[in-house]
Amino acid sequence: MRVAGLARHPKEDTIPETDEQLLEDFEAPVIENIAFECGDHVVYPHHGAGKVLKKELRKMFGEEREYLTIKILHNDMTVMVPCENAGIAGLRRIIDEEAVKTVLGVLTADVSDMPKNWNRRFKHNRDKIKTGEIGELAEVVRNLALREHEKGLSTGEKQMYTRTKKILASELMYALEKTEDEAEAYLDDLLAASAAEKLGAAPAK
CATH class of the missing domain: 1.20.58.1290 (CarD-like, C-terminal domain)
Incomplete structure (x- = not known):
């Protein structure tokens, strides 16, 4: 499971050779925080679209915060994003x-x-x-x-x-x-x- 926090700064002078390197260099656009709920379909930039499975308080890294657990279907990946950092992570709704x-x-x-x-x-x-x-x-x-x-x-x-x-x-x-x-x-x-x-x-x- 991948835990998302603050986006890393991209390494502009390197060209990644693999998907994982491309992922590590990714810096999500900062957008307005949206209040997502369980069952919502969302887009996590550079990962794809998925579904919010859980919204719950969890204690991680010594701090209790509310997290969204998102299942990305196309690569069978589960990510956790702090609700307060949803905008920083670039989470948005599916296009209309x-x-x-x-x-x-x-x-x-x-x-x-x-x-x-x-x-x-x-x-x-x-x-x-x-x-x-x-x-x-x-x-x-x-x-x-x-x-x-x-x-x-x-x-x-x-x-x-x-x-x-x-x-x-x-x-x-x-x-x-x-x-x-x-x-x-x-x-x-x-x-x-x-x-x-x-x-x-x-x-x-």
């Missing part, structure tokens, strides 16, 4: 219908400019992911999906693409009321169709 339309628009839009150098491109995308904004996450997924169809991805970018796509699908699962498999298939089909339209090839079946 209008925001879903915006995200789908981003996913099917044209690719945005990215550095040609692999290291710079990786850092460029990593910085977008670190914002915790779903629109930025969707942009990274779209750009990597198009690049994969057109030129292929390096090992590091493949890992980033797989992880960000799962995080995005985990939120769309709740927002669109789908199962995990349905949400991932929906996202894959959308990206494949969009890439085929832009690159002039038939989508893979």
Whole structure:
């Protein structure tokens, strides 16, 4: 179980080679604290969407505080976040219908400019992911999906693409009321169709 406290400062001069390093470098955006309750679906930036299982007082590190226990479905991880630090951790509610339309628009839009150098491109995308904004996450997924169809991805970018796509699908699962498999298939089909339209090839079946 992972216990979230204050976010660590990112190491801007390094490029992580693994998901765990990318996670350690993550600094969540500070947002307004929201009073979450048991059963709420929430998004924990860089981990994905999950469900609040418990809200209870616990004594940890010699101090008694109220904690949220959150189950992240797509990676079967459980995290604990102090209620008073929910905003610091970047916890937010699942996007609404209008925001879903915006995200789908981003996913099917044209690719945005990215550095040609692999290291710079990786850092460029990593910085977008670190914002915790779903629109930025969707942009990274779209750009990597198009690049994969057109030129292929390096090992590091493949890992980033797989992880960000799962995080995005985990939120769309709740927002669109789908199962995990349905949400991932929906996202894959959308990206494949969009890439085929832009690159002039038939989508893979």
